Amino acid sequence: MRWDIRYRETWLHRTNPSLKLLVMTGVFIVVLFLHNPNVLINLSIGLLLLLFIYTGYPLKYLVLFFLPFFVIFVSTASSMTLFGQGTTTWVQWGLVHITKESFLRGMHLGFRALTFALLGLIFSLTTRPVYLFYSLMQQLKLKPKYAYSFLAGVRLIPIMLEEFQTVQNALKVRGADHGGVFKKVKRYAVPLLSQSIRRAQRIAVAMEAKRFSDTTKRTFYYHIGFSRYDVVFLVSLIGLVVLSYYMATVFPYIPVTDVR
Amino acid sequence: MEYVASVEQLRLKFPGTDTLLFKDVSVSFTKGEKVLLLGPSGCGKSTLLQVLSGIIPHSLDIPMKVKHIRIPTNWGYVFQDPDSQFCMPFVDEEIAFALENIGVPREQMNERIEHLLRAVDLSVPPHTNIHTLSGGMKQRLALASVLALEPDVLFLDEPTAMLDDEGTKLIWQTVKRIAHDKTVIIVEHKIEHVLDFVDRIILFNDAGEIVADGEASIIFRTHKELIASQGIWYPGVWDDYLKQKKARADSGERQEVIHLHHFRGYRNKEAKIYVPTARVQSGEWIVVTGKNGAGKSTFLHALMRLIPTDGEYEVYGTRLEQTKQLARQIAFVFQNPEFQFVTNSVWEELAYSLRLEKRNEQEIATKVEELLKLFHLETQQEQHPYQLSMGQKRRLSVAAAIISGQKLFLLDEPTFGQDAKNTFALLELLESYREQGAAIIMVTHDEQIVKHFATRRWVIENGQLVRDEPVTQTERERGLSREMGYSLS
Numbered sequence: 001m002r003w004d005i006r007y008r009e010t011w012l013h014r015t016n017p018s019l020k021l022l023v024m025t026g027v028f029i030v031v032l033f034l035h036n037p038n039v040l041i042n043l044s045i046g047l048l049l050l051l052f053i054y055t056g057y058p059l060k061y062l063v064l065f066f067l068p069f070f071v072i073f074v075s076t077a078s079s080m081t082l083f084g085q086g087t088t089t090w091v092q093w094g095l096v097h098i099t100k101e102s103f104l105r106g107m108h109l110g111f112r113a114l115t116f117a118l119l120g121l122i123f124s125l126t127t128r129p130v131y132l133f134y135s136l137m138q139q140l141k142l143k144p145k146y147a148y149s150f151l152a153g154v155r156l157i158p159i160m161l162e163e164f165q166t167v168q169n170a171l172k173v174r175g176a177d178h179g180g181v182f183k184k185v186k187r188y189a190v191p192l193l194s195q196s197i198r199r200a201q202r203i204a205v206a207m208e209a210k211r212f213s214d215t216t217k218r219t220f221y222y223h224i225g226f227s228r229y230d231v232v233f234l235v236s237l238i239g240l241v242v243l244s245y246y247m248a249t250v251f252p253y254i255p256v257t258d259v260r
Numbered sequence: 261m262e263y264v265a266s267v268e269q270l271r272l273k274f275p276g277t278d279t280l281l282f283k284d285v286s287v288s289f290t291k292g293e294k295v296l297l298l299g300p301s302g303c304g305k306s307t308l309l310q311v312l313s314g315i316i317p318h319s320l321d322i323p324m325k326v327k328h329i330r331i332p333t334n335w336g337y338v339f340q341d342p343d344s345q346f347c348m349p350f351v352d353e354e355i356a357f358a359l360e361n362i363g364v365p366r367e368q369m370n371e372r373i374e375h376l377l378r379a380v381d382l383s384v385p386p387h388t389n390i391h392t393l394s395g396g397m398k399q400r401l402a403l404a405s406v407l408a409l410e411p412d413v414l415f416l417d418e419p420t421a422m423l424d425d426e427g428t429k430l431i432w433q434t435v436k437r438i439a440h441d442k443t444v445i446i447v448e449h450k451i452e453h454v455l456d457f458v459d460r461i462i463l464f465n466d467a468g469e470i471v472a473d474g475e476a477s478i479i480f481r482t483h484k485e486l487i488a489s490q491g492i493w494y495p496g497v498w499d500d501y502l503k504q505k506k507a508r509a510d511s512g513e514r515q516e517v518i519h520l521h522h523f524r525g526y527r528n529k530e531a532k533i534y535v536p537t538a539r540v541q542s543g544e545w546i547v548v549t550g551k552n553g554a555g556k557s558t559f560l561h562a563l564m565r566l567i568p569t570d571g572e573y574e575v576y577g578t579r580l581e582q583t584k585q586l587a588r589q590i591a592f593v594f595q596n597p598e599f600q601f602v603t604n605s606v607w608e609e610l611a612y613s614l615r616l617e618k619r620n621e622q623e624i625a626t627k628v629e630e631l632l633k634l635f636h637l638e639t640q641q642e643q644h645p646y647q648l649s650m651g652q653k654r655r656l657s658v659a660a661a662i663i664s665g666q667k668l669f670l671l672d673e674p675t676f677g678q679d680a681k682n683t684f685a686l687l688e689l690l691e692s693y694r695e696q697g698a699a700i701i702m703v704t705h706d707e708q709i710v711k712h713f714a715t716r717r718w719v720i721e722n723g724q725l726v727r728d729e730p731v732t733q734t735e736r737e738r739g740l741s742r743e744m745g746y747s748l749s
Binding site for chain 2: 130148151152154155158159163166167169170171172173174175176187191194195198199202203204205206207208209210211212213216217218219220221223
């Protein structure tokens with residue numbers, strides 16, 4: 001499979017997926033209510049280190065994955081910086097109006113977007129969907145009906161990508177790869193959707209034919225429990241947040257504690 | 261005698277159709293029986309399997325009425341499409357899914373999984389990505405995960421329809437080994453490897469009625485003509501076909517169509533196909549053979565320049581750089597016909613390429629009518645391409661590809677999954693074009709096609725064209741090939 005990337009398994013991979021999900025959601029909420037840019041910058045640096053050192057992926061791929069999120073960082077930061085409001089004007093040129101306040105706010109927003117992206121990236125790079133759903137069923141009592149539907153859906157993605165390529169080739173050969181956006185979307189969507197819908201129904205029937213049901217008690221092939229890695233994870237993420245706060249008060253980069 | 265499965269006076273109708281698929285059909289099966297259901301496509305054999313297993317109406321809600329029904333307590337069902345019966349990404353997880361469903365304790369699972377994989381002769385590490393398996397391996401995995409349920413009754417719904425000959429043989433070998441003590445009810449169109457396994461055949465007609473039911477060898481002998489007319493791949497189908505096939509005619513004057521020299525095709529900057537040197541002349545029918553994943557489809561894609569290539573590649577003596585230019589000279593037919601349909605009706609589908617070339621309406625109409633007739637699609641001309649049957653879709657995809665008059669055809673397993681009738685019809689159509697001077701390059705797994713239709717065989721191994729040899733013709737055809745003057749290159 002072409003989209004198979006080799007990686008080294010680290011403690012982040014061995015953390016309980018449900019715990020990882022909850023803790024990361026927690027950090028997400030903390031960041032949402034964070035208005036001190038110093039803390040946010042520290043947190044971003046910490047998460048960046050986590051991503052580049054402890055996810056176990058080759059640097060080449062990490063940079064590739066990170067690139068689109070960096071673009072988001074730049075675009076979010078710049079739009080707020082260039083057109084924001086404030087009292088201390090630095091540059092004014094036509095529509096562009098950069099003030100000290102707008103710059104700080106822009107940077108803050110950019111870093112916030114960056115931390116969200118980093119959290120998501122770290123989570124998805126270190127969590128196999130199969131383990132996640134097994135863990136959700138075992139720890140958070142998610143109904144198997146939903147868990148296995150999702151997993152079946154995940155299995156369809158590489159098949160769909162392959163089909164997309166086939167349709168692309170077929171349209172090229174038939175000279176149908178031109179025309180307006182609407183026409184193009186339709187030409188791709190009709191064969192891809194019709195295949196997927198049929199396939200989804202067949203898989204559903206096949207799953208029930210294998211006695212899948214929500215009513216009977218089932219066993220689990222993967223027992224997902226807790227281990228010392230979960231302690232490591234919990235401590236390091238809480239430590240990261242606390243350390244970010246501490247460093248921000250002791251060694252602030254900028255003398256502003258609230259950008260609002 | 262104790263019945264393990266039976267229906268009495270089954271009536272069933274698909275929503276949106278006018279007629280009943282089954283009208284008072286009664287059938288029953290005893291323990292340990294091996295039964296083959298035969299009939300033309302669309303007669304409802306698969307539907308009957310689904311009723312007998314309880315999939316209808318439990319999973320598929322289709323209106324049905326039955327006086328009495330007996331569904332086996334422990335059954336397993338193998339479906340036709342290898343890509344749409346798994347819900348997990350890895351082999352071990354897929355088998356474990358079945359084990360989980362029946363509540364097997366986790367500690368026993370690994371042992372059971374290994375045992376099941378051995379039983380179906382699937383020698384891969386348990387934690388293998390299903391996506392990397394071949395179609396035949398996927399179907400054996402499907403068999404393994406069904407066996408995990410420890411069924412007494414096995415329903416096999418055309419398990420080999422999407423497999424090549426080798427895969428088909430392996431599936432039936434496996435079934436014979438594991439199912440001798442089980443009741444097996446089979447729907448199948450390719451019955452060569454099944455006939456010596458089943459002891460009873462039930463024969464259906466177009467209207468979903470049972471026309472014959474009895475001992476396999478007797479039914480097969482007494483109803484052979486009916487079986488043949490339904491397009492079923494029975495043993496000896498090729499011999500019967502060859503008796504009435506006309507001798508191959510010469511295609512007349514020769515012209516060089518393709519010239520390849522140190523030609524390479526790349527995927528992800530890696531050379532995936534290499535052709536040291538090769539030529540194709542008009543009137544040649546070249547079959548490209550080789551193992552799964554050897555690079556046959558990649559080769560066709562390289563010839564269309566759908567992937568990056570380098571080296572010498574000339575079509576009619578000129579170098580064509582773009583897919584668009586090549587498509588004017590080459591008709592390309594994909595393995596799955598649905599992906600190449602771009603319009604909403606059969607008529608428009610045929611007219612499409614001609615419209616692109618801005619031919620006048622009168623000319624388009626004449627040409628379309630001509631091909632509709634030739635490919636037996638006249639009555640379907642208003643239908644949406646997706647509503648056609650398997651055979652009709654295939655014919656339409658070929659007709660639409662060749663309509664602008666190309667003299668060079670590239671076909672990627674065009675007879676794949678087709679019944680005997682449709683296969684012969686398609687091969688004859690292609691042969692008639694060859695006789696008029698077209699050159700055909702076709703990927704296939706079917707040795708019979710190689711033997712009876714090809715003039716030359718190219719063998720691809722590990723991404724390289726390793727052999728280029730004329731095909732030895734049968735006695736009757738041999739005289740002709742000598743006339744055509746082949747030489748080993």
